[in-house]
Amino acid sequence: MHQSHARVDERGSDVTKWEVLGEGGGENWGNLGLRSTSKSLAKSTWGGITDSPGTHTSKVSLVISSQNRVSVYYHRLFNILMANSTEREDHEMDINSPEQAAEMQDVAVSPTMVNRLDTTPCQVDKHLDFVVVNKNGHLLMGSSNLNGRYWGGSLWYYDDAALAPNVEKCLVGYEVGSGVADGVFLDDEKTILIGQDCGSVEFLKISTEENETMMLSVCRVEEHLDAITCVKVTCNRKTALTGSADMSVRTWDCETSVVSRLLSPAHSQQVTGVSPHPSNDQLFLSSGMDGNVLLWDLRCQKPASCVYRDWDDKPECITWISNGNPGSSGEDHFLIGLQSGNVALRCTTNLNHSINTFQAFNRPLYRLMANPTRPSQVAVCANDSKVVVIDIENEEIKHRYEDDRHSDFVRGLTWTDSTSLVTCGWDKSVYIHQL
Known part of the structure; x- marks a missing residue:
């Protein structure tokens, strides 16, 4: 069940509520969806981000104020995404054997995998x-x-x-x-x-x-x-x-x-x-x-x-x-x-x-x-x-x-x-x- 949170800014302005849909810690972070709970979408800006208390958020609600006031907490959303991504990577590494982990490390640092940037111009000047x-x-x-x-x-x-x-x-x-x-x-x-x-x-x-x-x-x-x-x-x-x-x-x-x-x-x-x-x-x-x-x-x-x-x-x-x-x-x-x-x-x-x-x-x-x-x-x-x-x-x-x-x-x-x-x-x- 998707949760949503609405908030009125400190000036008492109307808000337009949005929901970001995705399962935190699961496989659906790549399928984040954005949905409006309001039918009128006038010129509006990001207003705030909240998450479900006590957990790494499985549903994130983004509130957009109808006032032209930018107040998005990008760092909060970034921390949420990174926490779930790290959990998944740690879990996937656990299922690999030590031999597989060593092989992956060798490939990661192999000099043959380094791609050099070709700086040659596309044409000779006249x-x-x-x-x-x-x-x-x-x-x-x-x-x-x-x-x-x-x-x-x-x-x-x-x-x-x-x-x-x-x-x-x-x-x-x-x-x-x-x-x-x-x-x-x-x-x-x-x-x-x-x-x-x-x-x-x-x-x-x-x-x-x-x-x-x-x-x-x-x-x-x-x-x-x-x-x-x-x-x-x-x-x-x-x-x-x-x-x-x-x-x-x-x-x-x-x-x-x-x-x-x-x-x-x-x-x-x-x-x-x-x-x-x-x-x-x-x-x-x-x-x-x-x-x-x-x-x-x-x-x-x-x-x-x-x-x-x-x-x-x-x-x-x-x-x-x-x-x-x-x-x-x-x-x-x-x-x-x-x-x-x-x-x-x-x-x-x-x-x-x-x-x-x-x-x-x-x-x-x-x-x-x-x-x-x-x-x-x-x-x-x-x-x-x-x-x-x-x-x-x-x-x-x-x-x-x-x-x-x-x-x-x-x-x-x-x-x-x-x-x-x-x-x-x-x-x-x-x-x-x-x-």
């Missing part, structure tokens, strides 16, 4: 911003959503550059809460550093367990005050460099993931590029929208010296190169990408001498990427759909290769070997170029 390759030939690609409702980004890891940007053929993907401007492999294999449009840098690790590849975030640090424009790692792989639109350059300890040196302001306008020296981890170049290219020596008390200045044709990107002379190291030469589309060859030992200039594009340059096995060969991209490769021979710049398969701006450049160049762009395409 704007591909960078590609980098590690020593195993695996490719990391960064993409951003720059014109959608949410400005997010994602990372994609492939065991072969030819598989990008196919979502189904990636080893693992990782969603980022902001656009991804640039990224590098820190240890040339599994550790990654990316710079985001929100000013954060994120350290990630690629690991493989039970034939499953995962990309895990080690830490995310918010140091820059504006979008990060460039990310590089020094020759000893112990220090990373980040340049930002907040006019600063920061050096990072790759082992501790903390800033080891803050250079602010490095330029009087946003930093457009950084380039670590190929053999000295204390030297690097930086370029900015203030028209300056600075040579930094972190061993000095005043580390910066200006090696190039042009306020009319400002530098957009920069890289160290070889001068192409077989008899010299060429490590004092660098290449500047300018807003006019020109590529300028300069030397740190003779600042008054303009070595050579080459017209690569008619639009502002975006990225320069020297071939690691042939430093005198440099890939160039701009605010254009073309890709150009140039050679420096005896301080002369020569056109080597050109391709226009992309249908939007080319943004990412990386060399997989001495003759293979991989590019990506805002047309959501990845191409391999054989020179």
Whole structure:
């Protein structure tokens, strides 16, 4: 027989009585029913819960006040449900043998039963911003959503550059809460550093367990005050460099993931590029929208010296190169990408001498990427759909290769070997170029 309880609130308001039907301690708790004892159900709210005295309730009455006053005792109902559930579980465990109980415990803690959450995004964002390759030939690609409702980004890891940007053929993907401007492999294999449009840098690790590849975030640090424009790692792989639109350059300890040196302001306008020296981890170049290219020596008390200045044709990107002379190291030469589309060859030992200039594009340059096995060969991209490769021979710049398969701006450049160049762009395409 179902019991019901009605109650009038302390203000004397009318109440609407409800009954929750179910057998406490029995098998019917999963079949709780709710029934009204009143025909008029105006806008009403929960009013109270009572139970049969002296027992764990087999019938629970819920009283709903016609006043808009919420006074449900959820914790009381929760305690009633838990008490009956525990009684039933204890009773069921009693009928099992000790061997069965031990077997159930082993299954409960078995690592094979753990289901890992797949964090791979469902699609690649349209704007591909960078590609980098590690020593195993695996490719990391960064993409951003720059014109959608949410400005997010994602990372994609492939065991072969030819598989990008196919979502189904990636080893693992990782969603980022902001656009991804640039990224590098820190240890040339599994550790990654990316710079985001929100000013954060994120350290990630690629690991493989039970034939499953995962990309895990080690830490995310918010140091820059504006979008990060460039990310590089020094020759000893112990220090990373980040340049930002907040006019600063920061050096990072790759082992501790903390800033080891803050250079602010490095330029009087946003930093457009950084380039670590190929053999000295204390030297690097930086370029900015203030028209300056600075040579930094972190061993000095005043580390910066200006090696190039042009306020009319400002530098957009920069890289160290070889001068192409077989008899010299060429490590004092660098290449500047300018807003006019020109590529300028300069030397740190003779600042008054303009070595050579080459017209690569008619639009502002975006990225320069020297071939690691042939430093005198440099890939160039701009605010254009073309890709150009140039050679420096005896301080002369020569056109080597050109391709226009992309249908939007080319943004990412990386060399997989001495003759293979991989590019990506805002047309959501990845191409391999054989020179």
